[in-house]
Amino acid sequence: MSIHAIRIVAALTVVMGLIYITWRWTASLNWDAWWIALPLVAAETYSLIDVALFSLTIWRMSNREVAPTAPQGLTVDVFITTYNEDPELVLETTRAALAIRYPHTTWVLDDGARPEMRAAAERLGAGYVSRGSEWQGKPRHAKAGNLNNALHETQGEYVLILDADQIPRPEILDQTLGYFNNRRVAFVQTPQWFGNVPENDPLGSQAPLFYGPIQQGKDGWNAAFFCGSNAVLRREALMQLGLAGYVEDTERRVSRALTAGRRVLRTARRRPEARDPNVAALLARVEAALAEGSRRLDSGDSFGDATYFVQADVDAAVRTLVARDLEAASADAAALRAELAEFEEEALGDDPAELDAAVDRLVARDLSPLGALESVRALLDAVSVERLHEAQPIMPLSTISVTEDMSTSMRLHASGWRSVYHHEILAVGLAPEDLPSMLTQRLRWAQGTVQVMLRENPLNMRGLSWPQRLMYFATMWSYLSGFAAVVYFAGPLAYLLFGVLPVHALSTAFFERFVPFMVLNQILFVLVAQGAKTWRGQQYSLALFPTWIRACTSAAANVWFGRPLGFAVTPKSRGERRRALPLVWPQAILAVLLIVGCVTGVIRWGFGLSQGLGTVVNIVWAIFDVVLLSVLVGAARYQGYEPRAVADKEEV
CATH class of the missing domain: 3.90.550.10 (Spore Coat Polysaccharide Biosynthesis Protein SpsA; Chain A)
Structure with a gap:
């Protein structure tokens, strides 16, 4: 298929999608049923963006028919x-x-x-x-x-x-x-x-x-x-x-530590103990050293130069305060020891979010002068250029x-x-x-x-160029489809069970905008696939909606709150037969609801409780959803691959 034909269909699909979704937002919403009308139009908008990103992706499909000759002598x-x-x-x-x-x-x-x-x-x-x-x-x-x-x-x-x-x-x-x-x-x-x-x-x-x-x-x-x-x-x-990542990550950690250290000292200077002129002078000196470290880092000096003199000033200030044997500071230092140990364990991880969270918790404490200086020292130790917490600093x-x-x-x-x-x-x-x-x-x-x-x-x-950004984002965006799928399954149920229509009416205006967009969308898939069987992928993109939702929520909990994900290696051989139904119970329940919805819709229609056109359209929609979910029936029954020769022998 000519790339020009694909581009024409892709452009028409996006244009018709924009016409349809603009009409949906501006002229069709049933505000009396906003609880389903807004999620549905939001899901449709999500899908249009998905189609637009797909169209952009296939706009410049490469065709590397013959590989260049491999040079000799490479290792x-x-x-x-x-x-x-x-x-x-x-x-x-x-x-x-x-x-x-x-x-x-x-x-x-x-x-x-x-x-x-x-x-x-x-x-x-x-x-x-x-x-x-x-x-x-x-x-x-x-x-x-x-x-x-x-x-x-x-x-x-x-x-x-x-x-x-x-x-x-x-x-x-x-x-x-x-x-x-x-x-x-x-x-x-x-x-x-x-x-x-x-x-x-x-x-x-x-x-x-x-x-x-x-x-x-x-x-x-x-x-x-x-x-x-x-x-x-x-x-x-x-x-x-690896080298660039090491430098960038270390620079970020050092900059974060220097800035956080100044915040810690500013808070400590408000404590009663800091009214002592000698203590105030020590804190001011270390704060000035931290500011100088940040200036050196911003001007391109090495990490070592930016932090060496700061660490020396902090160590000297700590020794001075300890020598003065400040009672309150000594008590605070004893109480702080366990917390600093916990901070160092968290801050030494490879996750930038964990370091930031640990620093924020440390900065939020109301510390005595000695406690503040000990915290600054812990901050600087945590971002040591040597990265002793890693088996290999260069990743x-x-x-x-x-x-x-x-x-x-x-x-x-x-x-x-x-x-x-x-x-x-x-x-x-x-x-x-x-x-x-x-x-x-x-x-x-x-x-x-x-x-x-x-x-x-x-x-x-x-x-990244903007096309590259969009190419990566398109794949990431696709995993949000689980949330849209929930709405697409709920849409026909809302009408068939309760008579709630997300649009004002299923008028000619709706069909003359929706049908061309959907037809062009399917034609685009057929042209791009060039004979490849893509229907199974379309089924799973919606049928696995609980998996996609779980992935989004668990990944967000990991990134934002540090909850572990674990790492499971995909089994490469057939092991003990595991029950599949407990893994797809949401889809099973949903399929039953859709079937019940179809029967209920017919009954409501027979009693004059719903429109004929609305009932037919939503029954077709529900049946389509059931067909998508039906892929899991074959998947749950699948016993594993049997080579054709073995299968033929068994049949004989």
Whole structure:
């Protein structure tokens, strides 16, 4: 299909959507039923923005038909990441990695530190990397930490990252390394495709829309994502990113500490003990030192220069006050000791939000002069340039999210690097084989994406072009669909059960605006998909609304309040059969309500309690919702993949 035809349909879709949504906001709202009318029009507005972002994405779809020839003599490390996967599964991937044609070194990155895994990998001729003792008691950062550790233990110019279940094809490096002839290319991403998915794809694992038009569209805007596996990355770009991140984070921490220290001292100077001229002079001297430290930092001096003299002045002031044996200060210092220990534990984490919260709590205390000086010293110790709380101060891959890939690629783009999406299946993986495993996987993806949105919103990230910002934001925005889905399910129920219509009336004005927009929207999907089966993805985008809502709320609680998320590895093999119904009870209840609503709507119509047109439209709407939810019936019954040959034999 011509890109020009796709652009015409995309533009018409957005224009018709704008006409429809403008009319909805200005001329159709039923204010007597505002409690459903406003949420519904807000959900429709959300969907229009989603359509507009999708249209922008596919506006410049790339078409990389032939990969550049891979230059000879490059050094490549192949990383196979594993934690608790079946060793035989890891070894199958290792054998395939060793068989890659382009010269390389294969490494098994075992975060489970299993001796039998080391012995098996070395027996095959692969290298083995696990965490050392320096990681004990330090933040591990899950897969990102595993990869960062391996980057410090190896030397290849390029790194191919594979999940434990992704079997690479021998030509994977020949088909990707040529793109690095462009010195600004940081990574090349290839599709994730799964060999254990039946034709009807009951769990929606293949994602042909994302690993196709969406990634090709993002590639056209130089915003293709790194997806965690089946990607080749330039080590230079990653290490540069790690260094830049280290400097930026340390600068932010030091600046925050110097500013907070001045606030602590200003509060302490209001205490009665500070009326002593000698004590007041000490506090003024340290406050001036903090101001000088901030000035040095703003003028570009090193972190050490900005904080060294401040720390010296603080230490001298503390010694002076202790020598004077101020009774009140000594008592306060004893009471403060436990709180400072707690502050240091919180402030030494890698999460900027945790540091800020710890600093705010410390600043809010009413401290004596000695307590204030001890607090300033704790602040400066917490932002030490040495970063002794980290096993590795330099973290090339981002650690702010349970999914390290999106944040890492966004930071690379913001640093001026380029990316490539090569649309060729070069590795075959294993998809989840039951509904519980699939839900675990989707929840983790969504949580990680929302974490990134809340911590590093691309719309505010310096260095990204506006198209790049919108490409990242489009993916983050899509995970808010759970809230819109609730409204779309509630809409027909409001009328069928209670006779409440969110619009004034289902008039000709409504249909002549709504129908063209919906028809064009579906035509756009068909044209862009180019024969790929995308219906399953459309079903799951709404049917998994509880998962998307949980992801948003749990990620927000993690970012804003420090509540842990945990990290669950998606099972790669079929284990004990788990009951699926308890995991989808909201959808089951909703499906029953929709069916009851249809029956009730017919009865109300028969008794003249509702309009004929309104009843028919809402019954059609409810049936459509049930069809969307019905995808979970097949998913719950799915017993796992059976190869065609085995299935044929059983039939005979």
